[in-house]
Amino acid sequence: MQHKTKTVLIAVILIINNLFCLSQSDTTKYSFYGFHSHYGFIIPHSAAIRPVSGSKPFGVIADIGEMSTTFNSWKVFNTFWFYGTQTGFYSFQNNEVLGGAFILTGYAEPILIWGKRIILTARMGGGLSWHTKIYDEISNPANQFFCTRISFPIYVALRFRHSLTPVTYLTLSGFYNHISNGGLKQPNYGMNFPTVALGIEFLRKPLPMLKADFRSEVRISEPAFYISAGTLTSYKVVDKTDIYPEKGSLSWGIYARVMRQIKTFYSLNAGAELISDNAIKEVIRRGNSGIDHKRFALTAGQDFHMGRVIFTQYLGFYVYSPYKAKNAIYQKYELGYRINKNIITGLFLKAHTYEAELMGIQLSCLWKIKN
Known part of the structure; x- marks a missing residue:
């Protein structure tokens, strides 16, 4: 080796x-x-x-x-x-x-x-x-x-x-x-x-003395409200057992959030999220329990705006989870890129404490509603 x-x-x-x-x-x-x-x-x-x-x-x-x-x-x-x-x-x-x-x-x-x-x-x-x-x-x-x-x-x-x-x-x-x-x-x-x-x-050659002569395209004159709505998808594998073979599953989710942009580079957010984890659905099918696999949560967090790049982190609290989660609260992290004024795409990671549960891609739309 x-x-x-x-x-x-x-x-x-x-x-x-x-x-x-x-x-x-x-x-x-x-x-x-x-x-x-x-x-x-x-x-x-x-x-x-x-x-x-x-x-x-x-x-x-x-x-x-x-x-x-x-x-x-x-x-x-x-x-x-x-x-x-x-x-x-x-x-x-x-x-x-x-x-x-x-x-x-x-x-x-x-x-x-x-x-x-x-x-x-x-x-x-x-x-x-x-x-x-x-x-x-x-x-x-x-x-x-x-x-x-x-x-x-x-x-x-x-x-x-x-x-x-x-x-x-x-x-x-x-x-x-x-x-x-x-x-x-x-x-x-x-x-x-x-x-x-x-x-x-x-x-390869010396760096120049950099000058901050450029102006940001995403400046705000005063705090503003935005609505964000999007969808996400993730792939998971359910392990094989003595009875069932290993099986892959594609999960999906939708979410909506209200964002309050306080500074040019910082905002707070609150919203709701529905996730259909089809790996959980497969586990439920194997156990013949018949309960709903979907989970609905209320969320709150913060966003860091770095030009076209946006890093979001928030906590979700399950209000509907028939198949009991490991924890009632989860963390979610998103790294997005602003394609234009209204469209953001990127990656996300959802975790319960230190253990990742879902990782995938997402796409969202953003609208300004009022100052």
Whole structure:
């Protein structure tokens, strides 16, 4: 396994170097590549995974990206930002039970603070991971973090860059990493593991001194009310039993919310959500209980508006749930992109405490109703 890991990492380095050496005629784009070493710990968020949460994950990550200085790029977050891909390998330092994970993710990284020699950014990203060890009822029952070879890592991070030369930066980062299959299959407790990363980045040419000469397209003169209505869908797998085979199911939902935009970058929301989880429907069918599988909840939360990107988080309280949920309250997170004035599309994750239940895509419409 170590030999294979080294081979993959060397291949990644060669690919990145070849891409980086390609000619770049666009003078508004500034490309870079970097290498980073991660070290962290696993959060034992459930009794089911606590016995195997004592190891310290270690990772080697390579990334490649660029920054554009055009207005079209700036208005996505209302600031200049880096974007690109990162890949590498995490060892969870427990080869027999947890193994390791190869990751490939995309990221966006808005700039928060810019100086002559320093840059502070916030990175968020997600993608795919392939795991060397997964749950097996007989051979590996202790690994209830992951039960599918392919999972979906997501992360948020703060990255501090300090220039050593005009084209070389030393980096120090703090990451909060989460890997799960999004409720696709159980058991799926997922792994939460913060890491600290030290690295180095190389630019193809020096970054310019950025100037905030652009004006946002989504400014508000006073607080306003909006109505949002949308639909969502998600795919889940119901495990096989001695009687029934494994079965995939497509779930759906609808929601409506009222949003009060208080500041240009911040709003509060409240609404309702109906979800038809067809994986639950299959479980009910197998048990012949005949109860309704749908759930209805009241929701309340907040939105962060970063140009065309909107991050929403809220709590839902079940008021109708014949098939009892693990908790009466759930969390939901949404990352949306504003296609135009009224249409938003994106991804969502629904979870009960630390365990993901649904992950999928959604589409919504937004209307302003009054100031």
